Amino acid sequence: MHDVSSKRIAHLHTAPTTFIRKYVFSLDHKVIGKQYYGLALVAVFVGMVLSWLLRIHLAYPGWHIPFLSKLSAAGAPDGVMTPEYYLSLLTMHGTLMVFFVLTNAPFAAFGNYFLPIQIGAEDMAFPRFNMMSFWTTFLAFVVMMASFFVADGPPISGWTAYAPLSAVGGDAGPGLALGQDLWAISIAIFCIGSLLGALNFIATTLDLRTKGMSLARMPYSTWAWFVTSVIALLAFAVLLPACILLILDRVAGTSFFIPGGLILSDKLQPHSGGSPLLWQHLFWFFGHPEVYIAILPSIGIIATILPVFTRKPLLGPRAFIGSMVAIGFLSYMVWGHHMFVSGMNPFSANLFSVPTLVITIPATILTLLLTASIYGGKMRFDTPALFCLGFISVFISGGISGFYLAQPSLDTYLHATYFVVAHFHFVMAVASLFGVFAGTYFWFPKMFGRMMNETLGKWHFWLTFLGVYCVFMPMHYLGLVGNVRRYSAFVDDYLAPLIPVHKFITIAALLTGAAQLIFFGNLIWSRFRGPIAPENPWEATSLEWTTTSPPPFDNFGGNHPVVKNGPNEYGVGGTDGNDYVMQNAAPKSA
């Protein structure tokens, strides 16, 4: 164990004095965490508005939305989007949400802010890298958003950017010239930022733990960020070269992903010898672990928060951490389940199916341990607790549909239908966001020194919880009928009877989205008007609750906490009237 308290390492950098160094180019992990959170908020707002527009177009294709024609006169003449503009917005919705929200918010934002504090460190191991990783990610965001404003608009190839659609350039369709260039460049830049961040998280966790903070005593959230950063290091290290190869195919005339003899726009394409499946393999070798990059931090956040509100320890801490590590390990063996019908050798389907199904074992263990931890507790139903309960429910719902898609013989029917949309939205998007909501309501007092409004929080929870079930549960039924995803209109005979279901989903999506405005409002109101937060409002045990709200620049005011307990000391009696023991307090003899 690394002992920083005895060495009294001076803080890695001095407190900033100028506005720019304090709030913009800051080296402070807490400011960088907030910057990531802010970026994720902007991205989620754009992504959510896009989803509204997409849903309106699907259910009410004739609606005129004047703002759309201002955004793109060609993409939405008279405010009604063209089929290609639908795909452009769909691509941007997926890309923004997966990369800039689900990767940034639970992992980069909360991880940056709380990982160092939870292990008793003053900052990240490499503060300059940390600043660089945020600003690199910010640059990636700017480049991505720029695609809205180029001639043909954003690419129409989806967030998966399958080659050769994404590789051959403008001959394949609108948005596939400059828009697709910007997409590939943005994702490559994003990879660099994520790699820097992942390295930093790993080094910080291994090297900067304070005295007494053994690995076994790390809070579950820290464990999750640590495991996630190992996954991210390996995953983004594959996506980065894949994007570079894609860019080379597009601008340098190479043919990594483009075979010979292709004719687009009546032109024989000047490529030969490439493999479209190579892109799919590289993309999904990143893409499947990415699912765990999105969900594991939220699992860790929920496991940290839930015991605070049940007032009893999490059941089976070792099994819990072991399951998170097992998921991280298995996540690299399953990418082919996205490709059962892709044209890869069908013998390999079973090879990818078995580990995919095996992942359900650690996932089931995690779910059972979280659920059973509620049993016999003294539950306090504050908003973070409600989102913990909601998380478990949507994680079960999303996980269950994984059983279907993991089987090649069912995927042959359900692949590329709304069943898949339902599955990944529940298990990856909604579950991960419930972790972010729980984390926000829980840690807001620490980050901003003010409590969030509980009434608004509860409204937000109930409307969101009901809303996501109304939006995504019916998509399973659509999938069973064989409703294909990524269609901008439903012209097939068998799809016409499903329009009423789409209308229901659209209305539910608009209402659920509107409920998020309560959350945005609560954030802003509470930031300025919320009641002043005490040091430890939730009576939690981990180290961030031993310092002021918000913490000082060096986190612990020059002291280095010495850890004497694990994070799980809830429900322990004692003479002090408290039912918990802080990680740095003397253990209770009782």
Place this chain on the structure above:
Amino acid sequence: MGKVFAVVLTLITLVSIAFFAMHTWWLPPDISTTGKAVDRQLDETLIGTGILFLAGQLMLGCFAWTASDKNRAKKIKPFPGGAAPLVTAAIILVGIEIFTLTFVGSKTWGAIYLTAAAPDSLRIDVQAEQFAFYFRYPGSDGKFGGVHPEKIDDGSGNYFGLDPASDVAARDDIVAASLVVPVNRPVSLALHSKDVGHSFYVRELRVQQDFVPGLDIPLHFTATQIGKYEIVCTQLCGLGHYNMKAYLEVMKEEDYEQWLKTQSGQ
């Protein structure tokens, strides 16, 4: 609040399951020799996962109901038996489910994708392009003409790039916009793409297979019901993706022969 959560969660769970159980929105009837096994696999998965879904959500609701902190003097209770039985149960129960599904499912998958087409199968060449499918029959000589991408010319109807001037086998090739097949006869498709990735999806056949540019991908089936079914593209292929479709027409053998004659006469 725990009780409210439990009630809401139970309602959501029951309503969700009801629509599955009532088959309100369901698969169309299957029309292939391999589709029954897929449907059976789906039923087994539905029952297994339905039980897990119900048990998981109700357990969560139940614990939330009873864990209220109204009674401040209440003592917390440990979970009976601790974590070990839960972990063991997860490994055994989910393990059995995985083993069963894989054992049965791999046979179902194998019947569609790992068996060779019957030797007497009707061979049809399928080309996908932005945003249409074309189907090519070998004609009376039983041979397909060679494909020359540089000769592809949609304007003159030469979708496959055939060269009848110098290629005898190409002269009697029949190209159609619909996939017409005789009932109960094995059909062997070779899928290839002219431009980008596409997919061949016929719900009633329970098959889906991507077209990959640069590859010829085999797919075979036997349709057992006469009728007209939609073939749709399921791989994002560009702006007209939503509108890329064709029809599978399953006919009596004699009707098929008649159709073939009409086509070759054109």
